[in-house]
Amino acid sequence: MGGDKEAYDKRISDLTINEHFQVLGYGRDHYFLMNRRTRSIMRKRAASFRMPVFVEMAPIDWWAAHFPARKSGKPFNKLEALDFIFRAANRVGEFDEFSTGVAE
Numbered sequence: 001m002g003g004d005k006e007a008y009d010k011r012i013s014d015l016t017i018n019e020h021f022q023v024l025g026y027g028r029d030h031y032f033l034m035n036r037r038t039r040s041i042m043r044k045r046a047a048s049f050r051m052p053v054f055v056e057m058a059p060i061d062w063w064a065a066h067f068p069a070r071k072s073g074k075p076f077n078k079l080e081a082l083d084f085i086f087r088a089a090n091r092v093g094e095f096d097e098f099s100t101g102v103a104e
Helices: 004-015 051-057 060-066 078-091
Strands: 022-025 031-036 040-044
Touching: 004 078, 022 060, 022 078, 031 051, 031 078, 051 060, 051 078, 060 078
Parallel strands: none
Antiparallel strands: 022 031, 031 040
């Protein structure tokens, strides 16, 4: 298990900042990501990660390449993608939305 955990941890680290978005962290029941193309910060609750959010973050083929579908007819494994986002945000740490002007 040790090697698998290390490989998984490295994979999370490698994808936290990628060509499409950057995981900024978490805070107040939200996860924060930056769209690298528009430089806009996305503030999302866990339950709001639906397909349009994933497409806004990165092309479907990027998700499929990193989180291949286990069932036919699905573009990618959404559960594994969510696991990545949540674990990466926790690893990055708390995001201070007040210092960036993102807070409501």
